Every structure is written in structure tokens, then in C-alpha cells.
Amino acid sequence: MVKYCTGNPIITPENVPPLGKNFRVIGSFNPGVTLFEGKPLLLVRVAEQITQKQQGKVSVPVAEGGTIRVLDFELSDSRYDFSDVRTIRNGKQKFLTSMSRLMVATSEDGEHFTLHPDRVLMPENEYEKFGVEDPRITYLEGVYYITYSAISDYGICTMLAKTKDFVSFEKMGNILHPDNKDVVLFPQKIGGKYYMLHRPSTSEFSRPEMWIAESDNLMYWGNHRRLMGVRDGEWDSARIGVSSTPMPIDEGWLVLYHGADVHDRYCLGAVLLDAECPSKVLARTAKPIMEPVQAYETSGFLSNVVFACGCIHSGDTLKLYYGAADKYVCLAELSVPFLLKSLQEGK
């Protein structure tokens, strides 16, 4: 039911020019997706590490004061825990070994993409010190809005940015407090209000689940309500979060979401929300609509991951540009009638 592009992965880390000669691109993945001037445009998360030259050291990039600074750690420094390849911890603080920025990629045929190193949403301010990640793009009232995760010492915030040309980006501030990830705006007002889906990340009481909130102006958000939860023993038992921008179809709002189990295996599912009252879940797929099965999905920086941030909806087809194994951008096609059937069965 999933039609994979034979050219997968369509963007690999090797395709992406690094920030500088000391940098190494380790991942190009989890792209935001939109149609721009009639053609697919991706905002690719590009993760980079510092090329390590000295034995016994590890250096990490951080954004500070509009520039990229390099922090050096001695592997022999017992105050720090280096056991996780993704992080450096010292109990109170956590650093990321890689830093992400968001790079525009364009295509004529929807399969072969050109990366634009001069069209980048860079980590800059104090909330973005450890990078910017996992963008969702929503075309709304003539403007492209981008919601993305900003990672720093202050936690995981959601920042809103806007652009009309994908050349320059205007950052509009934190629209949610930490910790929150996987945030997307609906592409139109509903009953006079803007809506978002979001995913509070941590809680003493609950697990990371999907919530909905509303706004008058896109900047200030409230009336937060839990939309849907994890399912014990299922593929989406550990955490869930929105994947695609909500798509209006005859039956309501079609939304793709990702779910992970306790082994951090990430799959995709779908949910149908009421057209007029998007806080109402009409149907949810029982089984994954897409699982990590291809070699580029089962092995990478974080293995067994399919993670989408958006897709292009055209008639009966969704063109899904998705992140595979936290390393690649891949392309697959999903059939909307198949999704509707899966949603019906999941009821």
C-alpha cells in the first residue's frame, strides 16, 4: 500500500554542503514540505558535527550571538557522560553532539532535489543554541508559516517563523513554552479561530500525547485540550506527535501522525478530525500505515525510524517526503482511499 520511490533515499548527507571545513553533515532528514510556485519545496533538517581532529576530545557546535561557536570536551573529564552518541550530559546540563539547521531544497520533477545552502533558517538566538529541528510548513492566508523546535539550555520550545519566498525568514518568537515538539498549524481558520496540534513532551503524570490549541492571531495560544493518547501495547504506545499539516478532505481533516513504541521504533498512522470541530477525533488507524522496513529506514543514525513532517496532497495521492532513520530524506506515495479504508477499519 506504500509505493516507495526507486531512487530512495532522494537526499543523503553526502548531498549537503557542510557549514565549513571543520563540519561534517551526518543527517539530512525530517523535511518540512510544501508546494511553492507549483513545485515541491522541502525545508530539510541538516544535522552537523564537528570533524574531530584530536584524540580524546569531542567538540560540539552551538549557536551563540549570531555565530557558531565550538565547545571542546575532554573525553577523560569524569564530570561528563559521553555514553550516548547524541548527547553529552553532566547531570544538570545536556549538550547535543550535532546541531541542526533548516535548508531549502527545490525540485522540478519532485524526485531530484537541489539544495540551497544560501537559503537556510539558521539557529541564532538563545532559544536555538543547540539547533533548530523538524519543521512543519503551513500555507495560510498567503503566507508560509513554519513551526519548528528550538533546542537550548532553556528546553525545547516551539518557534514560529514566516516567509513568502523561502529566501528570507522572519522569526516570530516562542509560541509555546518548553517542552513541546511536533507542532503544526491548520491551513485555515475554523469557526473564526486558528488551530494548532502540539505535543507536550514530558509530564510526571502522562506520556507524550497529541493536544490541540486555538488562537486569534497565531502568536498567542490557549484553550489547550488533549486530543488523543498513546495506546498500551501497540506500535504507538510510548509517544505520538503530528506528522503532516492537516489536509481538508470531504470526510474532515486528514492528519498523519507518528508513533513510537518502547523500543523507539517509529511508524506512521493517520487520524481523521471533524471538519468543524477539530478537537473531535472521528477515526484513527489501528495499525501503522507505514513502518520502517526498507534498508534506509532500518539502519541509520537512529535505526527503525520513519518520521514525516509533511506531504503533498494531490487528488487521491499523498506524496510523502519523510525522514528515514534520522539520516535521509525519502519519498513514498500513499493512497488516500487506502488511508480512508484504514481509518474506517480502525473505528
Add this chain to the structure above:
Amino acid sequence: MVKYCTGNPIITPENVPPLGKNFRVIGSFNPGVTLFEGKPLLLVRVAEQITQKQQGKVSVPVAEGGTIRVLDFELSDSRYDFSDVRTIRNGKQKFLTSMSRLMVATSEDGEHFTLHPDRVLMPENEYEKFGVEDPRITYLEGVYYITYSAISDYGICTMLAKTKDFVSFEKMGNILHPDNKDVVLFPQKIGGKYYMLHRPSTSEFSRPEMWIAESDNLMYWGNHRRLMGVRDGEWDSARIGVSSTPMPIDEGWLVLYHGADVHDRYCLGAVLLDAECPSKVLARTAKPIMEPVQAYETSGFLSNVVFACGCIHSGDTLKLYYGAADKYVCLAELSVPFLLKSLQEGK
């Protein structure tokens, strides 16, 4: 520098009528504070447990469908962890052994209070299943607004309610997503906007610190910015959160806050915010302005805790109605000139 009321504690659990004959009040503490019709009014957090009748069982109250339901657990049930007297955990879920509601208390002399069991803000909806806690009251544009923590399976939300008479309360929904505690509104607009202080509770990267946000309508909030952080090795090294409603003084906004160290010892400090730009910290006390030293503060449900949710500002004096040891309401007076001196020294 702290003048304690000789009648302390001024409200004890024994003063509070329980919800029913199977209930036992274990704490009356952390009151919201305001002047109402010229006299002090408290909104006291009343925590109750189920009186245990059967050996080997523990029963906990939860709010569900507008009523209070009792859940029974067998102490021999190995799926649950009963080691913390405050909670019952099973890995994925957490229950509280007590449930809190908020009860009005009034006074003619500011020292002797009458509790009103018929004037109560009750836990009712799905976000309040495990209780409502730690209210702050802000008188704003002729209305008393109450911000309080709503605890449930969905995490720790902040709910806004309003009242004009402290007889009936109108709940206005979750103004922040989980987890967030210690939220207070400023008592007037600043530069055309409403402001709040808040405290995101958990983060992979940071510790629980104080943030500021703004709004056009009190319901929707955004432009979240970190206001001030914890201080390593100090009395406020583990977490901080706002205590009092911000008070306008000549020098700016005077705000009391609480801080805890790694031993969960809670003290009070003060911070001065810029009058026109409340996201700017002008001064912060270095040492605690109040520490748990009295017997009723050093021993209780949670020992070594002074925790304020508000005070009454009159001339050079703050009348602080505060929670002691998560058990009592106590009264102390602080001198504003002393606070200003401490703030100056802390610079």
C-alpha cells in the same frame, strides 16, 4: 526581619470540615490571597485523604464526571509502588493519595479566619481529576482572576477561573499546556498587553525556572521568554517559581518567589522587574528573605517548607499568608524597605 504572627499556624487541617465522613483533611495550606471588600480573603488549598478502614488497602479520591469517586488499591498489588506517601505509581500512571480543592476563608481582623465549605472551587473536569492546587489571585479590571494547577492523567495544566463574589467561580479552560505550575497574572496591562509569570516544570535540558508570557485577552498566551534561572549551590538551586502577585512599587514590580534546593527545602526570595518592561530583571535577592525555621515550618506533611501564593501589600508592609510544611496557613509580616535593601544588596 520577619515578624511572625504569635497565633501561628492560623489555619490548621483540624479547622477545616472534610468533604464527607470518609474523608480526612491532611493539609490546609498554600492559600491564594487578596483583599475583598476591604478585608483579607484566602482561597485555601485543602488536601484530603480517604480514611482507611481496611488493613492492606489504600483508597484515593479522584474527581470524575462532577462527583468524587474512590479508587481502591491493594497494598499487596505488586504492579504498584506505594513507597512515596504522596503517590501511587505503576510505571506509566501516577495517582495522588490526597486530592485538593480550594476553599474560601474570610476574616475581620486578618488573623482569625472563618472557612466557608459552601464557597469552594472544586475539581470537576478531566484535567482536574487528581485535584486543584496552589491558586494565585489577581484583581484585574474589576474581576478576580484565579490561576491554579489542575492535576490529572494528562499532566499538570494551568487553569484560569474568574469570580466577582468568591461564591461562584467560572472556569475558563487551560491557558497553558502541561507541565506548568506557579502561574500568576500581573494586575494591570503593561504597554497594552497582559502579562503572566509561569514555571514550565520539566525539561530534558533545563531545570524548572521562571518564564514570562504575554496576551491580548488573558485566554491565549505567547511570546514565552525565560525570565530568571536557578542558581547552582544556592538555596534556589533546584527549582524556582513565582509566589506573589506582582506588586507595583515606585522602583518597578516587586515579586516574591520561592526556591528549593536539592534537599527540597523551600525558602522565599524577591525579585524586582522593570515597570515598563517586566521581562527585565532589575534586582534579585541573594539570600532567602524567609526560611523554614519555626516548628510549624520545619515539620509537617512536607517538612522544611515555606511556600507563598500571595500577600497583601499595605504601605511599607507585606502581610504574607503562606503555606508552612504543606500543612498549615501561617501569617508573617515582611517590611518592604527591608526587601528593597535585600534587593539592592543582591545586585
